[in-house]
Amino acid sequence: MGLALLIPITFGVLISSQSDEGNTIFFALAGMQFTSAVILVLAALAVTSEYRFGTIRTTLQAQPGRTRVLWTKAGVIAAVAFLIGEVAAWATFAVSRSFDETGVLVLRNADDWRLVAGYGLVYALLAVIAVAVGSLVRHPAGAVTLLLVWSLAIENLVNVIPGFGDDIYRLLPFVNGTLFAGDPQITGVTDPLSTLGSLGILSGTALVLLSVATVVLKRRDA
Amino acid sequence: MIEARSLTKKYGQLTAVDALSFSVQPGVVTGFLGPNGAGKSTTMRMTLGLDRPTSGTVTIGGRLYAELDNPLRTIGALLDARWVHPNRSARNHLSAMAALAELPERRVDEVLDMVGLSAVANKRAGAFSLGMSQRLGIAGALLGDPEVLMFDEPVNGLDPEGIVWIRTLMQGLAGDGRSVLVSSHLLSEMAVTAKHLIVIGRGALIADCSTQAFLDQAVTAGVVLRTPDSERVLPRLLSAGLEVHDDGVDTYLITGDGVSTDQVGYLAAGVGAVIHELSLRRASLEEAFMELTADAVQYSASGAPGATSDHELALAAAAQ
Ligand SMILES: Nc1ncnc2c1ncn2[C@@H]1O[C@H](COP(=O)(O)OP(=O)(O)OP(=O)(O)O)[C@@H](O)[C@H]1O
Numbered sequence: 168m169g170l171a172l173l174i175p176i177t178f179g180v181l182i183s184s185q186s187d188e189g190n191t192i193f194f195a196l197a198g199m200q201f202t203s204a205v206i207l208v209l210a211a212l213a214v215t216s217e218y219r220f221g222t223i224r225t226t227l228q229a230q231p232g233r234t235r236v237l238w239t240k241a242g243v244i245a246a247v248a249f250l251i252g253e254v255a256a257w258a259t260f261a262v263s264r265s266f267d268e269t270g271v272l273v274l275r276n277a278d279d280w281r282l283v284a285g286y287g288l289v290y291a292l293l294a295v296i297a298v299a300v301g302s303l304v305r306h307p308a309g310a311v312t313l314l315l316v317w318s319l320a321i322e323n324l325v326n327v328i329p330g331f332g333d334d335i336y337r338l339l340p341f342v343n344g345t346l347f348a349g350d351p352q353i354t355g356v357t358d359p360l361s362t363l364g365s366l367g368i369l370s371g372t373a374l375v376l377l378s379v380a381t382v383v384l385k386r387r388d389a
Numbered sequence: 390m391i392e393a394r395s396l397t398k399k400y401g402q403l404t405a406v407d408a409l410s411f412s413v414q415p416g417v418v419t420g421f422l423g424p425n426g427a428g429k430s431t432t433m434r435m436t437l438g439l440d441r442p443t444s445g446t447v448t449i450g451g452r453l454y455a456e457l458d459n460p461l462r463t464i465g466a467l468l469d470a471r472w473v474h475p476n477r478s479a480r481n482h483l484s485a486m487a488a489l490a491e492l493p494e495r496r497v498d499e500v501l502d503m504v505g506l507s508a509v510a511n512k513r514a515g516a517f518s519l520g521m522s523q524r525l526g527i528a529g530a531l532l533g534d535p536e537v538l539m540f541d542e543p544v545n546g547l548d549p550e551g552i553v554w555i556r557t558l559m560q561g562l563a564g565d566g567r568s569v570l571v572s573s574h575l576l577s578e579m580a581v582t583a584k585h586l587i588v589i590g591r592g593a594l595i596a597d598c599s600t601q602a603f604l605d606q607a608v609t610a611g612v613v614l615r616t617p618d619s620e621r622v623l624p625r626l627l628s629a630g631l632e633v634h635d636d637g638v639d640t641y642l643i644t645g646d647g648v649s650t651d652q653v654g655y656l657a658a659g660v661g662a663v664i665h666e667l668s669l670r671r672a673s674l675e676e677a678f679m680e681l682t683a684d685a686v687q688y689s690a691s692g693a694p695g696a697t698s699d700h701e702l703a704l705a706a707a708a709q
């Protein structure tokens with residue numbers, strides 16, 4: 168959990184104290200992108216450890232409503248992830264600003280606000296995805312590997328596919344997490360609708376995965 | 390009261406529980422007996438709604454587990470003492486359960502006291518001995534003060550003191566008028582704990598009767614015969630409809646309906662055989678149990694004495 172704060176702040180300080188020109192809010196918060204991996208891992212482990220220790224059976228004994236169990240868990244973990252996202256983003260912003268000498272780290276409009284405040288929402292949705300994957304895969308190592316390979320490797324490699332690769336890239340959930348909390352000048356996503364579209368894709372993915380995880384959890388033996 | 394109706398569970402090809410029907414009545418400890426792999430744990434997991442029956446139902450007081458308003462208040466169970474997060478203290482584990490089931494926090498201290506874990510309530514459960522883990526599991530089962538209790542092999546790995554403690558506890562619970570189902574693969578343990586027995590093998594029902602009736606039926610007497618004249622006496626015994634089992638050097642265990650030392654003695658004299666020893670042997674409880682569930686044992690070491698030697702001996706004797 169400390170990592171979730173330490174990584175982005177360190178990045179923010181490094182970037183903001185080094186660059187004299189071209190620093191932006193988006194760059195100062197670059198470390199937040201790395202921290203999303205921490206969120207995925209923590210959220211997935213929160214679910215899979217129940218299977219590892221067999222405590223899921225104890226939980227389901229006390230509360231046999233499986234939908235309720237999974238959605239409550241997703242809600243709580245998402246709320247924690249949201250808080251981590253907000254705290255980390257604002258702390259990084261504040262610390263970076265104190266190291267920045269160019270004076271660009273100022274919130275001028277709604278877009279600037281989104282660049283910082285957006286991370287809470289992104290982290291919350293990433294957490295829901297990780298909870299769903301964790302519940303489906305059940306093995307800690309398996310779930311974590313799948314999430315990291317998917318978010319860090321596969322989604323970035325799709326971009327390299329010549330021709331349609333770029334089109335698919337824009338539809339991938341983790342990419343859209345980045346785009347939502349991204350700077351239009353840099354990501355190239357300029358109109359507000361596609362910013363919202365990014366949020367839509369990310370939350371749609373989270374909802375679909377959580378629904379699939381719910382159906383599967385209800386069907387199979389605990 | 391637990392009631393299973395045609396309860397069946399298949400794992401792929403394997404039928405772990407096979408059209409099982411039984412009911413567990415309040416006021417007595419009911420033993421759930423069967424060899425390893427008989428399907429006891431699977432039946433219990435289905436009762437708790439953890440595993441989904443392939444067909445059939447099992448209800449608690451007429452309702453499926455998922456339909457119970459507050460399951461922990463209705464049925465408490467210890468299926469596996471390891472289903473505890475090792476880094477949680479005993480108290481935290483029970484508090485988490487109580488919170489999930491909306492039970493008052495004071496129950497946590499009450500049950501910790503009942504199972505004698507108050508002194509170590511704040512120690513991490515991962516450091517508990519098997520006996521302590523088992524007690525913690527039982528505390529969890531008692532948390533909701535339920536009318537129905539279910540324990541899966543609760544005495545496994547316990548020392549004699551622990552075994553007596555659990556036995557007394559279960560009988561006390563039944564004495565309060567609760568339904569208590571306890572599984573075991575040891576008949577000797579069930580003989581002193583349970584009033585009623587449900588015996589299964591390969592997932593199917595073998596017996597559902599009082600422990601006394603089961604013992605009377607199961608503990609068959611055999612006759613031990615030591616003789617140097619086996620080639621003469623054994624065919625005679627076999628032709629009289631008795632069964633002959635190898636029991637050591639020149640020693641045989643004779644079984645069969647109403648077999649007695651008198652009968653074997655007369656038969657031996659009839660063929661002029663010398664007898665060195667002739668005595669009655671009461672089968673031990675475990676032997677009796679194995680006899681009854683022999684066909685139902687899934688994992689028997691091939692070539693184990695008794696499993697194959699009967700037939701071989703019969704054939705050899707008949708050939709002579
Ligand atoms: N999840 C599972 N997947 C596949 N097979 C299973 C599963 N659970 C149990 N089995 C099989 O079902 C059968 C019954 O197992 P079960 O654990 O219910 O037996 P048991 O009577 O509790 O045995 P024991 O005395 O060893 O505890 C066994 O053959 C077992 O291998």
Ligand SMILES: [Mg+2]
Pocket residue numbers: 429430431541
């Ligand atoms: Mg078992």
